[in-house]
Amino acid sequence: MTYESILVETRGKVGLITLNRPKALNALNSQVMAEVVAAAQAFDADANIGCMVITGSEKAFAAGADIKEMQAKAYAEMYLEDFFVGWEGLTRIRKPIIAAVAGYALGGGCELAMMCDFIIAAENAKFGQPEITLGVMPGMGGSQRLTRFVGKSKAMDMCLTGRMMDAAEAERSGLVSRVVPLEQLLDETMKAADKIAALSLPAVIMNKESVNRAYETTLAEGLRFERRVFHSMFAFEDQKEGMAAFVEKRPANFRNR
Numbered sequence: 525m526t527y528e529s530i531l532v533e534t535r536g537k538v539g540l541i542t543l544n545r546p547k548a549l550n551a552l553n554s555q556v557m558a559e560v561v562a563a564a565q566a567f568d569a570d571a572n573i574g575c576m577v578i579t580g581s582e583k584a585f586a587a588g589a590d591i592k593e594m595q596a597k598a599y600a601e602m603y604l605e606d607f608f609v610g611w612e613g614l615t616r617i618r619k620p621i622i623a624a625v626a627g628y629a630l631g632g633g634c635e636l637a638m639m640c641d642f643i644i645a646a647e648n649a650k651f652g653q654p655e656i657t658l659g660v661m662p663g664m665g666g667s668q669r670l671t672r673f674v675g676k677s678k679a680m681d682m683c684l685t686g687r688m689m690d691a692a693e694a695e696r697s698g699l700v701s702r703v704v705p706l707e708q709l710l711d712e713t714m715k716a717a718d719k720i721a722a723l724s725l726p727a728v729i730m731n732k733e734s735v736n737r738a739y740e741t742t743l744a745e746g747l748r749f750e751r752r753v754f755h756s757m758f759a760f761e762d763q764k765e766g767m768a769a770f771v772e773k774r775p776a777n778f779r780n781r
């Protein structure tokens with residue numbers, strides 16, 4: 525597939541997707557969505573890839589869904605297209621995706637970052653759900669995922685006032701896992717991605733699935749799910765290899781089986 529609005533490359537075992545609409549601050553239109561999801565699906569199916577990174581530019585991860593694309597749409601069109609439903613494809617990716625966020629991550633940009641498995645932010649990152657200032661509301665999961673990340677009070681504040689949160693506040697609030705200097709953002713994110721990609725892929729995917737289950741079920745069901753999945757890992761050669769490597773004081777050589 526050829527991509528027009530994103531750059532796609534592999535770095536070792538990591539798939540890197542860079543949003544590339546600089547003139548529109550990486551605003552997310554239907555083409556960007558289709559391309560990001562297609563690239564992530566291709567990496568998901570590629571046995572040589574163990575982790576993915578989605579990033580933008582220094583000024584903007586993404587300044588939101590494309591307002592110019594939405595502006596003239598009518599209700600029937602939005603409903604019949606089920607506008608934004610395509611982004612759900614990203615949440616079905618099994619391998620981990622890290623968002624490396626610098627600059628603006630607003631509206632759909634913040635929502636895209638939250639669809640990733642975790643967010644590493646540059647010191648200049650700014651997160652927000654400013655849709656209210658356009659007379660609408662989040663539509664790619666912002667009112668739901670942001671609330672789970674930062675709690676009701678802050679999510680209400682962000683969605684009702686449209687104010688932006690800086691990187692330090694985002695880290696304090698649990699929206700981002702860590703904040704790094706801008707010039708180190710991609711290196712630090714790639715280091716984390718390389719580390720994940722060197723581990724046992726089935727174990728990585730099972731960890732991701734289990735953490736995500738915490739958002740979808742009761743604690744009792746989640747604990748039972750975790751225990752059953754944990755038991756099943758003893759069917760993998762990688763469990764034997766990982767534990768043997770520890771006991772023998774050597775690095776593990778995982779073979780993804």
Ligand SMILES: CC(C)=CC(=O)SCCNC(=O)CCNC(=O)[C@H](O)C(C)(C)COP(=O)(O)OP(=O)(O)OC[C@H]1O[C@@H](n2cnc3c(N)ncnc32)[C@H](O)[C@@H]1OP(=O)(O)O
Binds near residue numbers: 549590
């Ligand atoms: C509605 C739902 C469900 C989801 C959404 O995501 S709605 C969008 C939410 N995001 C926003 O409301 C942010 C909109 N952008 C801004 O407020 C500003 O661009 C800024 C504060 C992020 C940056 O301001 P700055 O002065 O540095 O840059 P601009 O001149 O405003 O922008 C440069 C260039 O990019 C175009 N742009 C920016 N954001 C979007 C967007 N979300 N959709 C479409 N186009 C966008 C902007 O129009 C300008 O291009 P032109 O000069 O060609 O108009």
